[in-house]
Amino acid sequence: MKRLGLSLLGATFVVVGCGANIDELTQWMEQQKRAAKPNVEPIVAPKKFAPQPYSAITGVEPFSIQKIATGTRVDGGQSNPMLAAQMRRRKEPLEAYPLDAMKMVGMVSRQGRPYALVEVDKLLHYVKAGEYMGQNYGQITKIDETELSLRELVQDAAGEWIERTTTLQLQEKAR
Template identity: 55%
Template structure:
C-alpha cells in the first residue's frame, strides 16, 4: 500500500514538472515576440548648456568666517553693549546655566522663613532654587516662584541681532503614583 502511494506521489510530481517545462517555453516565446515587435521611443538628449565661469572678485576681502571678522564684531559689541546683555556677561555663571531650560522639570516647591523655593530636577538630581537664581543657557533669571510654576526672564537675540527679554516658565510636573 505504501509503495503504491509513493509511486502515485512521484508520478504527480513528475507530471507537474513536465507541465512547467511547456509553460516556460511558451513564456519565452511570448517574450521573444514582444521584444521583436516593441520599438523603444527615447527622445534624444539635449546638449549641455555652456558654463561661463565668473571671476571671484572678493579674494582680497575679509573672509566671512574668519576669526578676524569675529573679533571685529566682538569689539564693536563691546564698544556699544546692550544694557541687557552687558550685565549678564560680566557675572559669574551658576551651575544650572549649563543645562537647557527644557531639560529641567519643576517637581515641587517649599517655603522657608516666608521665602518660596522651587525644587528642579535636572539629570535625576534635585536642585533648590530661589527668586534671583539663574537657570538655562539663555541667561535665564528666576523672577517668580509659585506652588505650580517658576517664571524665568531670559535674554536672547532676536532676528536682527538685538538682545531682548523673553518670558519662560517651568510648570509643576506631577507624577502618577
C-alpha cells in the same frame, strides 16, 4: 446509410449558407473601417521658457559669513547694558543645562521664602527668586505652587538682544 447521407447533406447546406453571410460580414467590416475616423486631439506645443534674471544679486546674501557673524555676535554687551551685566557675572551651575532638560517637581517654603524644587539629571536643586538657570541668561523672577517664571535674554531675528518671559510648569510624576 440514408440517415448519414441526409445528415451530411444538411451540414453542407448549413456551411454553404454561412459562407454567404461571411462575405457580407467582411464587406460590412471594411465599410465600418473606412467610415470610422480617429478622434485624436493634437498635442499642444510646449511654451517657450523665458528665464528671469536674478534680481536679488545686489542684496545681502543670506548665507554669507558676515551675515551669520552679525546675527550671532556678542559685542561684549556694549550695545545692550543688560547683556553687559550678564557677561561680567559668574555663571551658576544650572546655567549649563537647557530649560527643556529641567523639570519643576515641587515647591517648598523656608522661613517664609518660596523655593522651587528643580530636577536636572536626576538630581534635585533648590532654587529661589533672583538665581539664574538655563542657557539664555534666565533669571528667576517668581515662584508659586504651579510654576516658576524666568526672564531670559535672547537674540531676535535681527540679532538684537531682547527680554523674554518663560515659565517652567510643575511636572507631576506618572504613577
